[in-house]
Amino acid sequence: MAKVILPADMGQLWEAMEAHPEARLYAGGTDLLVRLRAQAGPPPALVCLERLEELRIIEERGGELFLGAGATHAQILEHPKVRGRLPVLARALASLGSPQVRNMGTLGGNLVTASPAGDSLPPLYVLGAEVQLISRKAGRRLPITEFIKGPGRVDLNPGEVVAGVCLPKSEGWTLQHFEKVGRRDALAIALVSLAALLRLSSEGVVEEARLAWGSVGPTVMRAPQAEAALKGRPLGLASLGEAAELAGQALTPIDDLRASASYRRRVAGNLLLRLAEREA
Amino acid sequence: MRINFVLNGEPRRVECDPDRRVVDLLREELGLTGVKEACGAGECGACTVLVDGQARLSCLMLAAQLEGRELTTIEGLAAAGQTLDPLPASFVETGAVQCGFCTPGMVLSARALLERAPAPSRREIRQGLSGNLCRCTGYQKIIDAVELAAARGRGDEPWPR
Incomplete structure (x- = not known):
């Protein structure tokens, strides 16, 4: 039998840890x-974070939006600021x-699991999220690209907890897009996903593009070449097709039991074409 | 470890290992076998229960987490005081039950949905039940059942005689 501890406040959390x-x-x-x-051997003691109000805060802080690591996906999804x-x-x-998984799973859990297929991650990459860590004595903050180091690997020291994610003030994106391709719509791991932020001029010319893909590399992947191919050009099938080609070359998917690398590469590029249909 | 929680409207105090899964506690120690386990990994919804009114998976929850919570299982819905819940009856009437293994979880997800949205569209019903797999019915009759129960819950549809 493993010990299960449910600290009710941060003091109790540090004591338990x-x-x-x-x-x-x-x-x-x-x-x-x-x-x-699935693991052999005696289960470890568990310190449950679910009763810590401090970790569930969702609020604006100095122009940023702070999403507490303990907030469930459902709580974040229902929050008017999101x-x-x-x-x-x-x-x-x-x-x-x-719905059940969203009522249970948390943003912090999705971050620390650091799966290349974690659904919250591509949006956090394009939004420029920073991860706030705390320990009993100190805190530190680092970009999500530095926090997540590889599949299942994060920069979290013993004694540290993820407090939440800080999102910079909105930079006036004209178009925000996310699409996930899986075997079915619900209860499916992403075979490929794309998060995209675009800022367009009044003439429909791309001023800035940020693109991030899930499930096509060891972590969420960006493709700066594809972003550069869109910049300064009108948003349409011509520029998107070129960006899709460049993205396919830049991404590093693998073959696994769910899909082949070549399928993932093709779909990752093609997902960009959807941006042509999206109303700005 | 002693755990205090409310089970189907009744305050309970149970003695059990803190890392016992809620599905095992319910089925094996409390005799509530309406809770089903299929995948044991959060991918099918058969073990759905309501915790403080929210649909959750009892195969991915530990007994210690029940402390202070209100837990509802399918048994609690059937016996909900004097007023019969419209959902189980509408499932039977519309033919939404075939093998029946997914039914308790399906009904509880529907209950959670109707609390939030008393007049859901068919699309909202599909989304509300998207965490529950059924391998027999093809889902259409289940959606019919939830529509009927919603209408009865609002008083728009008569109860059967």
Whole structure:
């Protein structure tokens, strides 16, 4: 039998983590419990984060939007500051798992699991998210691109907890897009996903493009060549087709039991073409 | 470990290992076998229960997490006080039950949906039930059942005699 500790405030959290340095932090459990059950050997002690109000805060802080790591996907999705202002994130979260999984799983859990297929991650990359970490004594903050180091690998030290994610003030994006391709619409892992932010001039010329793909590399992948191919040109099938070609070359998908690398490469590029249909 | 929670409207105090999964606690210790386990990994919804009114997966929840919560299983819905819940009856009437293994989870997800949206569209019903897999019915009759229960819950449709 493993110990399960439910700290009610941050003081109790630090005490529990110091008393059980070997314990795993347990957020929504939707990934961790599945993995622990598949694992041989005695289960580790678990420190549950679900009762920590401090980790569930969603609020504006000095022009930034702070999303607490303990907030569930459903809570973030329903929050007016996300629903109205960050459709790229809202669409991604709406496609994550299922209603039950969204009621349980948390943003912090999705970050620390660091799956290349984590649905919240491509939007966080294009939005320029920074990850706020805290420990009993200090805090630090780093870009998501530095926090996530590889599949399942993050820059989190013993004694540290992810407090949340800071999103910079909206930079006037004309178009926010997310699409995920899976075997079915719900309860499906992404074979390929794309998050895109575009700023267009009044004439429809791309002033800035940010693109990030899921499930086509060890982490979420950007393709600066594809972004550059869109910049300064009118948004349409011609420029998007060229960007799709460049994206296909830049991404590094693998063959696995769900899809082949060549399929993923092709679909990743083709997902860009959808931007031509999107009303700005 | 002693855990205090409300089970189907009744305050309970149970003695159990804190890392016991809720699905095992319910089925094996409390005899509530309406809760089903199929995938055990969060991919099918058969083990759905309501925790403080929200649909959650009892195969991915530990007993310790129940402390202070209100838990509803399919048994609690059937016995919900004096008023029969319209959902189980509408599932039977519309032929939404074939093998029946997904039904408890399906009904509880529908209950959570109707609390949020008393008059859901068919699309909203599909989304509300998207975390519950059924391998028999093809889903159409399940959606019919939820529509009927919603209409009865609003008083727009009569109850059967």
